[in-house]
Amino acid sequence: MSDPTKRADEVDSDVAARVRDSFARQGLMAHLGAELAELSSGRVVIRLPYRDELTQQDGFFHAGASSAIADSAGGYAGLTVFPAGSSVLTVEYKINLVAPARGEHLEAVGSVIRSGRTLTVCQLEVFAVAGSERTLVAVGQQTLFCLPAKS
Amino acid sequence: MSDPTKRADEVDSDVAARVRDSFARQGLMAHLGAELAELSSGRVVIRLPYRDELTQQDGFFHAGASSAIADSAGGYAGLTVFPAGSSVLTVEYKINLVAPARGEHLEAVGSVIRSGRTLTVCQLEVFAVAGSERTLVAVGQQTLFCLPAKS
Amino acid sequence: MSDPTKRADEVDSDVAARVRDSFARQGLMAHLGAELAELSSGRVVIRLPYRDELTQQDGFFHAGASSAIADSAGGYAGLTVFPAGSSVLTVEYKINLVAPARGEHLEAVGSVIRSGRTLTVCQLEVFAVAGSERTLVAVGQQTLFCLPAKS
Amino acid sequence: MSDPTKRADEVDSDVAARVRDSFARQGLMAHLGAELAELSSGRVVIRLPYRDELTQQDGFFHAGASSAIADSAGGYAGLTVFPAGSSVLTVEYKINLVAPARGEHLEAVGSVIRSGRTLTVCQLEVFAVAGSERTLVAVGQQTLFCLPAKS
Numbered sequence: 150m151s152d153p154t155k156r157a158d159e160v161d162s163d164v165a166a167r168v169r170d171s172f173a174r175q176g177l178m179a180h181l182g183a184e185l186a187e188l189s190s191g192r193v194v195i196r197l198p199y200r201d202e203l204t205q206q207d208g209f210f211h212a213g214a215s216s217a218i219a220d221s222a223g224g225y226a227g228l229t230v231f232p233a234g235s236s237v238l239t240v241e242y243k244i245n246l247v248a249p250a251r252g253e254h255l256e257a258v259g260s261v262i263r264s265g266r267t268l269t270v271c272q273l274e275v276f277a278v279a280g281s282e283r284t285l286v287a288v289g290q291q292t293l294f295c296l297p298a299k300s
Numbered sequence: 301m302s303d304p305t306k307r308a309d310e311v312d313s314d315v316a317a318r319v320r321d322s323f324a325r326q327g328l329m330a331h332l333g334a335e336l337a338e339l340s341s342g343r344v345v346i347r348l349p350y351r352d353e354l355t356q357q358d359g360f361f362h363a364g365a366s367s368a369i370a371d372s373a374g375g376y377a378g379l380t381v382f383p384a385g386s387s388v389l390t391v392e393y394k395i396n397l398v399a400p401a402r403g404e405h406l407e408a409v410g411s412v413i414r415s416g417r418t419l420t421v422c423q424l425e426v427f428a429v430a431g432s433e434r435t436l437v438a439v440g441q442q443t444l445f446c447l448p449a450k451s
Numbered sequence: 452m453s454d455p456t457k458r459a460d461e462v463d464s465d466v467a468a469r470v471r472d473s474f475a476r477q478g479l480m481a482h483l484g485a486e487l488a489e490l491s492s493g494r495v496v497i498r499l500p501y502r503d504e505l506t507q508q509d510g511f512f513h514a515g516a517s518s519a520i521a522d523s524a525g526g527y528a529g530l531t532v533f534p535a536g537s538s539v540l541t542v543e544y545k546i547n548l549v550a551p552a553r554g555e556h557l558e559a560v561g562s563v564i565r566s567g568r569t570l571t572v573c574q575l576e577v578f579a580v581a582g583s584e585r586t587l588v589a590v591g592q593q594t595l596f597c598l599p600a601k602s
Numbered sequence: 603m604s605d606p607t608k609r610a611d612e613v614d615s616d617v618a619a620r621v622r623d624s625f626a627r628q629g630l631m632a633h634l635g636a637e638l639a640e641l642s643s644g645r646v647v648i649r650l651p652y653r654d655e656l657t658q659q660d661g662f663f664h665a666g667a668s669s670a671i672a673d674s675a676g677g678y679a680g681l682t683v684f685p686a687g688s689s690v691l692t693v694e695y696k697i698n699l700v701a702p703a704r705g706e707h708l709e710a711v712g713s714v715i716r717s718g719r720t721l722t723v724c725q726l727e728v729f730a731v732a733g734s735e736r737t738l739v740a741v742g743q744q745t746l747f748c749l750p751a752k753s
Contacts, residue, residue: 171357177356177365178362181364201327202331203327205325205327213332213371217364217365217367242394246392
């Protein structure tokens, strides 16, 4: 039964727990220093503070860092709308790197565009935050596969 | 002048040096533990040994790790065919994750499909190597921008 | 000089004329029966009425028809924000077909996400309209190249 | 039982019939003037002769025409490796337009890269043929969905 006290976009506490557990098991997210920043139904935000260990050759965030948190944000956004017990796999994604990714941290936003029984499509956006400025640095589109719970 | 002793697909030593220098400046490649494994004209291979710090929630290599080395392999493949002094930017890429990425190491192969004055298109392939088995785990396509040398 | 009587999102009459002229020269748009339906700064809508000549094997609109109008809508959306005299080339696009495209007509919406000097990124959406229902059937992302006016 | 007289890449006659029947039902392919040119296991070629009705604003083949035949070539390449009675849906594709598409005809080649139970990934290539010259004008990657036979 869904929780009658939660807001429309709020996720059930078991969904939140499922996402947090899975995120905590991703060695790469810890290794990069990424944090799960926001979690609502169909939308997840991951934050990644700047470190020299995340750069490309000019000292900006590497596209691989932006992409890694974008992919995870989209994947977990999908997981919030999947049936209980499901797992999520990324089928594919496409990402445009539209500006140099410089700033104190990155914020990747994954948002479900359309959710089907097997496949779900998400929008991916990555912003670089420098002081009070928030610049779109990457935008993408992702296809997810919902792996049903094993019975 | 091009070196008359090199093979057709061999890169000039200054091109090789340019790629190795740029790779060495990528904080993320070192942080992941990636190595530049092969370098020829229009083709670069990057190798990434397994570590728990590179995993997704099921213990396989994270798509973000596969993508990061695929993006770098393609970018450097492009750089080998660019005019001297140019830099490379990734405009966008698309990647399909076609099998679980498990094994002792990953190998990302970036190959130039078509090179233009401003834009270059590369094929990206990532293989997982486990003992004597080599499995295609990701395949993609990437658009690069050639930033000419500043005069 | 920009026209002081036009709305913020309105395009100058010469931009509108440039888009309409180019659209009229596209043999394929006429052959498919597509019409330029809306035109504002950074956003273009193309409408495509149903015909048996546009179908795939199950009688729905063919993905090729959806894609063709999506690509043109994005390209012209880009052209509305390019400097006078520029031309537009599609570098690449990616499109997800998220629902069967059935209805009386399709509507492709191209919207500029970020515009640079050389490259511009657009969002592509295609809706199928059946009576009062409007269903998202495709969503994509496109990279455009701005070819400057020949001097 | 598979036919012992056929070559490794030859398709069973029922598979060939299934592809030809489906192609013949695609109103758009006939409307564009496209022909099924080659058909082997995991690889399909579609040919599209030049007509003024297929052009973009500069008189070359419209990207929408290239994409439509590329999408169909990939889809049917997938269908040749699917279990009997299956149908094929395009999940998404990405295509780079790498050269102006001018010539007497286009040739779209769809090739299966990796085939899974539910999802299959194809490479898409489009060549423009002008006299004895054959130029790569588009290259892409496509994800297909195998819809099992209804029991």
